[in-house]
Amino acid sequence: MDLSKLGEFGLIDIISGRFQAPEGVTGIGDDCAIMPQASGRDTLVSTDMLVEGTHFLMDDISAFRLGWKSAAVNISDIAAMGGKPTATFLSLGLPKGLSAEWMEEFIDGYKAISDRFGCPLLGGDTTSSRDKLCISVTVLGEAPSGHTHRRSDAQVGDLICVTGTLGDSGGGLQVILQGKERGAAEEALIKRHYEPMPRVEEGLALTEAHAMMDISDGIGSDLRHILKASGVGAVVDLRLLPLSAELRDACARHGWDAYEIATGGGEDYELLFTIGPEEEKTLEVPHTVIGRITKEKGLRWEGSSKDYDGYKHF
Amino acid sequence: MDLSKLGEFGLIDIISGRFQAPEGVTGIGDDCAIMPQASGRDTLVSTDMLVEGTHFLMDDISAFRLGWKSAAVNISDIAAMGGKPTATFLSLGLPKGLSAEWMEEFIDGYKAISDRFGCPLLGGDTTSSRDKLCISVTVLGEAPSGHTHRRSDAQVGDLICVTGTLGDSGGGLQVILQGKERGAAEEALIKRHYEPMPRVEEGLALTEAHAMMDISDGIGSDLRHILKASGVGAVVDLRLLPLSAELRDACARHGWDAYEIATGGGEDYELLFTIGPEEEKTLEVPHTVIGRITKEKGLRWEGSSKDYDGYKHF
Numbered sequence: 090m091d092l093s094k095l096g097e098f099g100l101i102d103i104i105s106g107r108f109q110a111p112e113g114v115t116g117i118g119d120d121c122a123i124m125p126q127a128s129g130r131d132t133l134v135s136t137d138m139l140v141e142g143t144h145f146l147m148d149d150i151s152a153f154r155l156g157w158k159s160a161a162v163n164i165s166d167i168a169a170m171g172g173k174p175t176a177t178f179l180s181l182g183l184p185k186g187l188s189a190e191w192m193e194e195f196i197d198g199y200k201a202i203s204d205r206f207g208c209p210l211l212g213g214d215t216t217s218s219r220d221k222l223c224i225s226v227t228v229l230g231e232a233p234s235g236h237t238h239r240r241s242d243a244q245v246g247d248l249i250c251v252t253g254t255l256g257d258s259g260g261g262l263q264v265i266l267q268g269k270e271r272g273a274a275e276e277a278l279i280k281r282h283y284e285p286m287p288r289v290e291e292g293l294a295l296t297e298a299h300a301m302m303d304i305s306d307g308i309g310s311d312l313r314h315i316l317k318a319s320g321v322g323a324v325v326d327l328r329l330l331p332l333s334a335e336l337r338d339a340c341a342r343h344g345w346d347a348y349e350i351a352t353g354g355g356e357d358y359e360l361l362f363t364i365g366p367e368e369e370k371t372l373e374v375p376h377t378v379i380g381r382i383t384k385e386k387g388l389r390w391e392g393s394s395k396d397y398d399g400y401k402h403f
Numbered sequence: 404m405d406l407s408k409l410g411e412f413g414l415i416d417i418i419s420g421r422f423q424a425p426e427g428v429t430g431i432g433d434d435c436a437i438m439p440q441a442s443g444r445d446t447l448v449s450t451d452m453l454v455e456g457t458h459f460l461m462d463d464i465s466a467f468r469l470g471w472k473s474a475a476v477n478i479s480d481i482a483a484m485g486g487k488p489t490a491t492f493l494s495l496g497l498p499k500g501l502s503a504e505w506m507e508e509f510i511d512g513y514k515a516i517s518d519r520f521g522c523p524l525l526g527g528d529t530t531s532s533r534d535k536l537c538i539s540v541t542v543l544g545e546a547p548s549g550h551t552h553r554r555s556d557a558q559v560g561d562l563i564c565v566t567g568t569l570g571d572s573g574g575g576l577q578v579i580l581q582g583k584e585r586g587a588a589e590e591a592l593i594k595r596h597y598e599p600m601p602r603v604e605e606g607l608a609l610t611e612a613h614a615m616m617d618i619s620d621g622i623g624s625d626l627r628h629i630l631k632a633s634g635v636g637a638v639v640d641l642r643l644l645p646l647s648a649e650l651r652d653a654c655a656r657h658g659w660d661a662y663e664i665a666t667g668g669g670e671d672y673e674l675l676f677t678i679g680p681e682e683e684k685t686l687e688v689p690h691t692v693i694g695r696i697t698k699e700k701g702l703r704w705e706g707s708s709k710d711y712d713g714y715k716h717f
Contacts (some may be wrong), residue, residue: 187405
């Protein structure tokens, strides 16, 4: 059978079916692996690969932004567990024709976001690639034992919340893919797409949250991971989704459905979390309540007759 | 300036020049990064990328062997520090046309070597690649604080030693590249090339060793890293190099220079270490003394008038 017919999750099943995490260790299936240390702290580990032509187009993204994004999407996985990033490791498969100046700019972008979170680059590998640039980053982080937020921690009655605004990155991607003229709103959306800001401080402060993850595929898809892992359902009110003025503006101009982009456009790297209603009342981290966890399985959208199913729309 | 003109080490300089490891942490430049933990243990981290066309040819290597090798070369970096591997993370950029069966076989090979060292796969990333298969593995390990062996630990008067035999993997590569007929000796060399065995137990047992690293580029090149990092020189007697019967056999048949392959053919993944003469006398780990560390800088070969300079020959 062709591997592409299996899909990403069929592939993960092949791999995870063969490897059992040791007692007390969380392996494949969450934003990070969680490895308890003797010191009462957990080591968190996550890794992401970015491939030219699949994740980015060299013609459009600057070297600085590509470096930034490569580190940011990994750091975001640590934020998603409520951890603090401690180090990254960068491997590069480099095609011919890149300049030393391009490389310096790439590393400058990588360093800008790394410095922002006090998370040094401690190693890696560089090799030549026949055709396409391939970037692989691994990030390590830490959290006090038992203080991490897993996808399986959602409870019936929890409120569903997000930080920041949704769909900006997805809107930026549409501007790029559709070759739209770039006004101030479009440029702002593109910046959100290329220079995402991991919510590390927010993740650390959300000690009362139950389930948590970062939004990489769009809430339509990501929320389903929480529901599946927790064995619960959810109702989300589309009218509550936090949309930026820039996204509304661009959607009005280009005739796009803002809900579709906000639910299905990925790479927001905002935090999606669930929390008890009492705990939510006193939460100091800026956030928006968009729905609640239900005993009844499945994800239902309120506020529109249209079905919003996540990244499959794109 | 074109990046390829910089070379791998020029590129590493661009990167390492921008990142300073925090106090007490060993960053870029050794086999692994070393991150001290509160518990009195060090966390070791290393990462390697393997790209189709650069590191392997899909037509020649089986999926099982490619899976094995991907994990093995990473685990070897932990062995090189005298550490114990604790977990790996695997990212795959997958081109179209791979079958589910191929993937299962790949993971079986990856698992065989992982199980051999009790080192589970705990996470990763899978994505599509436009053209070539790209494999990135990160390995974590641990060692008691201060018990790791750095490249900078060689001392004048040390004996230079290696485990196992040298050049088998390099000989196997020549069989593959030159399309030689594959008799028993050639098959044995190819197996050494495709299924290297990391020297984890040996690395753990070599507590008295000073500098240590695994042989990935050939001792002609790798030993120079130790000499440079330690600020010393070396004399190596070519006549002492441990050569397998299979390599001698294949070299005789194909007219190859066994010394050239043993010093310059990489990917042996044996351990190269230095140790005081007194400590060497009581060493229980099987090894061969091939030379000694000198105050006079540079690497001199004894036993041949020819100059053997490492991987540049290939």
